[in-house]
Amino acid sequence: MRIVKSRGSEIFDIELEKDLLAKNRSLAKENRERLDRANILAIDIMGSIGSGKTSLIKAILKRIGMSNSVAVIAGDLTTTIDAERIEAEGARVIQVNTGKECHLDANLIHKALNRMELDGVKLLFIENVGNLICPGEFPLGAHKRLVITSVTEGPHTLMKHPYIFKEADVIVLNKIDLAKAMKVNPSQLERDAKKINPHVPFVKTNALSGMGISKIINALRLKT
Ligand code: MG
Ligand code: ZN
Numbered sequence: 001m002r003i004v005k006s007r008g009s010e011i012f013d014i015e016l017e018k019d020l021l022a023k024n025r026s027l028a029k030e031n032r033e034r035l036d037r038a039n040i041l042a043i044d045i046m047g048s049i050g051s052g053k054t055s056l057i058k059a060i061l062k063r064i065g066m067s068n069s070v071a072v073i074a075g076d077l078t079t080t081i082d083a084e085r086i087e088a089e090g091a092r093v094i095q096v097n098t099g100k101e102c103h104l105d106a107n108l109i110h111k112a113l114n115r116m117e118l119d120g121v122k123l124l125f126i127e128n129v130g131n132l133i134c135p136g137e138f139p140l141g142a143h144k145r146l147v148i149t150s151v152t153e154g155p156h157t158l159m160k161h162p163y164i165f166k167e168a169d170v171i172v173l174n175k176i177d178l179a180k181a182m183k184v185n186p187s188q189l190e191r192d193a194k195k196i197n198p199h200v201p202f203v204k205t206n207a208l209s210g211m212g213i214s215k216i217i218n219a220l221r222l223k224t
Helices: 018-037 053-064 081-087 106-115 162-166 176-182 186-196 213-219
Strands: 041-047 070-076 092-097 123-127 144-150 170-174 202-204
Touching: 018 041, 018 106, 041 053, 053 070, 053 081, 053 123, 053 144, 053 170, 053 213, 070 081, 070 106, 081 092, 092 106, 162 186, 170 186, 170 213, 186 202, 202 213
Parallel strands: 041 123, 041 144, 070 092, 070 123, 144 170, 170 202
Antiparallel strands: none
């Protein structure tokens, strides 16, 4: 089989523009300093469309029962569907619509933080745009990154997207109740995860039933 391999520099990809990434990193650092000053723990939630990011945030909120000290920044291209679902749990939510952009960046988070009432907030979830590729390239200033995938994405998700999983602090395999129907072996996905990122917790969940949620709370060291 013939394989064409790109050598980074020859790809036409504005997202890999060095200046842009450097600018993003410095803004991410500012965001982090600001969050630290305010004593807010921020978690970047990344995963494909439909993997269960919003459901996971809702399930965690339900479990920790401190929604008055939780804020959520919901990233999405155009809709407010997720923000409304999360607002129903009582957390304060700010919607960031990226238009055509397929990821959040540190500048958008900077703006969102400016717009938010952060008094009394201890925990901030950032729901990234549904995508397993470029969100990994754009640190936002969050303290931890959680990457969620679901068995409905098929058996190869981890091996096909090693970079984002390598940067994760927690890896979540969601919709575990559907594994059989999808003919996906969760143990194989766990082995893939260990190959890519051996030292981070791998948690199997059913975000809708609440299964596995307490393990995530422990893995993220969230106080309950
Ligand atoms: Mg969502
Ligand atoms: Zn993108």
